[in-house]
Amino acid sequence: MSGLTQETPAIARDMARKVLCRFRNVNKSYDGKARVVADLDLDIHQGEFLTLLGPSGSGKTTTLMMLAGFEQPNHGTIELDGSSIVGVPAYQRNIGMVFQNYALFPHMTVAQNLAFPLRMRGIAKAERERRVSDILDMVRLPEVADRRPVQLSGGQQQRIALARALIFEPQLVLMDEPLGALDKQLREQMQLEIRSLHERLGITVVYVTHDQSEALTMSDRVAVFAHGRIQQIAPPDDIYEHPANAFVADFVGDNNRLSGVVRSRGGEEYEVDCNGLVLQAVAKSEHGIGDEVLVVFRPENGVINHPIPPAPNRFDGKITERIYLGDHLRLRCQLTNGDLITVKISNKSHLSTCGTGSAISLYWSGMDCYVLPQPAGKA
Known part of the structure; x- marks a missing residue:
């Protein structure tokens, strides 16, 4: 694995300035009518970990399959390292692929599975054996070389699938929901392992998931898909803290949403009347002024029952539902104007013993509240 292990995080950061893969005006339809991917423009930088995040049917997996070569666009161009790959067979693209179901050959040993892509590329036997040994050390499974996939745990199979995608030193590694079959604890462990391998090797990874926490944990950038289009592409903290529209605000994390009408504005600061609450x-x-908008704010950013300024951004109401979630509580609150919002508090808070029906006062800073366009037809 000499070609991979020479990269360092510093070199990877330098390489990130280069565009490795480019989509331009890419469209994909399976029936000639509905577009699964619509007018897609996307740059993937060398050395980055880019996650395509979205619900089922949003176009993220189709985008990955077109990059892999298993699907072809109806229109537009896809370039890899400056050259068009439209029409190029998958096996000629020098791209590694990791699937949710591992796709390991059951009749082969682990070593034979790992050697297979090298053998198909005409790599000599001695070099194949060296690379297999190196990659097994890298994923910390040197003892399983002679076992068959059925003799491995789910986590071990996933590591071997990842090793097979890396062993021929591809330009790009694609991962399609690779951790979907694992339990929560193992899934979280594998997230950190994949991220660690990415940082050590400086490889370029495009990762598909519908799991928002997975996307936030692992990515340099996240592209949020809906209806075949990218709704927002940005680093994870930007996606979470500054959603571009109502879909991103709803899909990534929890958000309270209040409908309102713009009453005044000064630069980026707005005053919004939300059903009597300013x-x-x-x-x-x-x-x-007068536009119908949404105001969104995260449940964890509220200040509760402390000295609270009278207005604006003060909410008075009562607790209607209390949900225990281990490290925190979720309180569902009905405001004096009838709207419902959620607040998260520590289970060690002095409010943790408050029951349903208890009066509550809440406050969110104006810098933690964001005005977004009202979705079409939702005003």
């Missing part, structure tokens, strides 16, 4: 909030996009 909120101060910020926005990146332009909204006019």
Whole structure:
């Protein structure tokens, strides 16, 4: 694995300035009518970990399959390292692939599975054996070389599948829901292992998942898909803290949403009337006076029953539901205007003993409240 292990995080960061893969105006339809992927423009930088995140049917897996060569676009171009790969067979693209079902050959040993892509590329036997030994050490499974896949645990099979994708030193590694079959604890462990391998080797990874926490944990950037289009592409903290629209705000993490009308504005700061509650909030996009908008704010950012300024951004109401979730509680609260919002508190908080029906006062800073366009037809 000499070609892989020479990369360092510093070199990977330098390489990240280069665009390794480029989609331009890519469209894909299976029936000639509905577009599964629509007008896709996307740059993937060398050395980055990019996650395609979205619900089922959003276009993320189809995008990955077109990059892998298992699907072809109806329109547009896909380039890899400056050359078009539209029409190039999958086996000629020098791309590694990791699937959810591992796709290991059951009749082969682990060593034979790992050697297979090298043998198909005409690598000599001595070099194949050296690389197999190196990659097994890298994924910390040197003792399983002579076992068959059925003799491995789910986590071990996934490590071997990842090793097989890396062993021929591809330009790019694609992962399609690779941890979906694992239990929660093993899944979280494998997230960290994959991320660690990425940082050590400086490889370029495109990862598909519908799991938002997985995307936030592992990625340099996240592209949120819906209806065949990218709704937002940004680093994980930007996606979470500054959602671009109502879909991203709903899909990534928990958000309270109140509908309202813009009452005044000054630069990026807005005052919004939400059914009688006046909120101060910020926005990146332009909204006019009288526009119907959404104000979104995260449940964990609220201040509860402490000295709270009278207005704006103060909510008074009562607790209608209390849910224990181990390290925190979720309180569902009905406001005086009838709207429902959620707040998260530590299970060690002095409020943790409050029951349903208890009065509560809440406050969110205007810098933690964001004005977004009202989705079409939802005003």
